[in-house]
Amino acid sequence: MDVEKINAMQRPKGMPFRISKIGHIGVNVTDLERSTKFYTEVLGFSATESMGENQRPGGLVFLRCNEDHHGIALFGGYAAPLQGGTLNHIAFEVGSLDEVFRAREHLRARGIVPHFEGRRRAGCQVAVEFRDPDGHELEVYWNIDQIGSEGTVRPASEWRATSSLEDAVATAPKGQDTTLFDPSLLRK
Numbered sequence: 001m002d003v004e005k006i007n008a009m010q011r012p013k014g015m016p017f018r019i020s021k022i023g024h025i026g027v028n029v030t031d032l033e034r035s036t037k038f039y040t041e042v043l044g045f046s047a048t049e050s051m052g053e054n055q056r057p058g059g060l061v062f063l064r065c066n067e068d069h070h071g072i073a074l075f076g077g078y079a080a081p082l083q084g085g086t087l088n089h090i091a092f093e094v095g096s097l098d099e100v101f102r103a104r105e106h107l108r109a110r111g112i113v114p115h116f117e118g119r120r121r122a123g124c125q126v127a128v129e130f131r132d133p134d135g136h137e138l139e140v141y142w143n144i145d146q147i148g149s150e151g152t153v154r155p156a157s158e159w160r161a162t163s164s165l166e167d168a169v170a171t172a173p174k175g176q177d178t179t180l181f182d183p184s185l186l187r188k
Contacts, residue, residue: 015106017100022091022092023141024068026091026137027072027074027075032050032074036050045063045071045072047061047062047063048070051121067148068144090138101182102185107128122145124158124173125143128165159173
């Protein structure tokens with residue numbers, strides 16, 4: 001390994017998007033209740049909402065430490081010992097919807113084809129999902145739901161799951177402004 005070469009690596013000029021923060025991580029767990037208890041009682045997270053077996057095999061719990069819908073997502077249903085590790089995914093937040101579209105094109109131009117784009121369910125963020133060279137699941141997203149001081153979440157009836165960025169723009173959930181600054185980013 002060339003340490004000097006690695007230490008000199010920086011963000012290239014002219015990148016079409018900027019990651020503003022590590023948004024959330026998803027962790028595979030063997031016991032959802034035990035893991036939720038750990039993250040709430042030991043680390044001080046709050047449960048935002050969960051999905052039972054009927055919504056996602058193994059169940060899913062979203063936890064937060066600030067106003068973001070979730071900072072950690074616990075994916076249940078895994079057998080111990082966990083095969084392939086405990087990381088489910090890492091998500092990176094960008095500052096605008098346009099940047100998600102530009103990230104998709106940037107990835108494609110480098111031969112990286114996202115295996116998901118659009119809007120999933122809880123949290124309602126618009127995202128592209130892909131893998132790094134070692135197979136880690138990554139997500140670049142914009143506009144995750146915020147949880148105010150009253151602690152309420154968007155009802156499931158408003159989630160508006162989609163399977164393309166274009167559909168995510170066309171079918172926005174209540175309160176999500178999906179107006180692009182540059183409408184030419186939409187694929188025809």
